[in-house]
Amino acid sequence: MKHMPLYVALVLLAVTSASEAAADDGPGPFGVTVTAPATPETARVGALFAGGEHFCTASVVDSPHRDLIVTAAHCLDGGSGELTFVPGYRNGRAPYGGWRVTRSYLPDGWDEDSDVAFATVAGQRGAHLQDLVGGNRFSPGTATGATAVTVTGYPAARETPLRCTDKPVAHSRTQQRVACPDFSGGTSGSPWVNGDGDVVGVLGGHEQGGATADVSYSVVLGAKAAELYREAAN
Secondary structure, three states: OOOOOOOOOOOOOOOOOOOOOOOOOOOOOEOOOEEOOOOOOHHHEEEEEEOOEEEEEEEEEOOOOOOEEEEOHHHHOOOOOOOEEEEOOEOOEOOOOOEEEEEEEOOOOOOHHHOOEEEEEOOEOOEOHHHHHOOEEEOOOOOOOOOOEEEEEOOOOOOOOEEEEEOOEEOOOOEEEEEOOOOOOOOOOOEEEOOOOEEEEEEOOHHHHOOOOOEEEEEOOOHHHHHHHHHHHO
């Protein structure tokens, strides 16, 4: 369960090393978790805050109104009060400001097979979030394992994001998984981005993202996710 309640103290496992095999369609190498560098791409990923603490991850997705983020449904359905999205958050700094969540879009009666959600954020001084940091395309219908994906997320015990690239595999007809070390509580909602810059998964789903830090899950994004995106985007 990678949505970590705010009152739980976390201990982050040490970053492990793995083979240096090159990862196609991603920064590589496969299965190695590192601190994500500050780049235009990682600026689109941010931490979700409630009560002054970050507890989940979200990312900016392309939309007509340019103020839309995607995360896991269980991140937005916990009664955490007012939420703020901080893109590119690092070491207590918010280089692109904090953006208040104004509305959440969750599947009706969501379960682990529909654990994806969207939220709109309030613009700032006439500016839109996507204009500031860009946004990734949300791409349901992509075959599991068609390419490698890069997962970027914020463990609750860290003040900098982690990143790992690997090829997802099918866990079931409705779930996919990826083997990336150290994606512990707080990384729920992390985007799975392929080499074309498309979000093809969102960390969540089975066991709310995974009961261990070394294997993470996502719903297989299909027609229901596409419908929810259209509702939130329009």
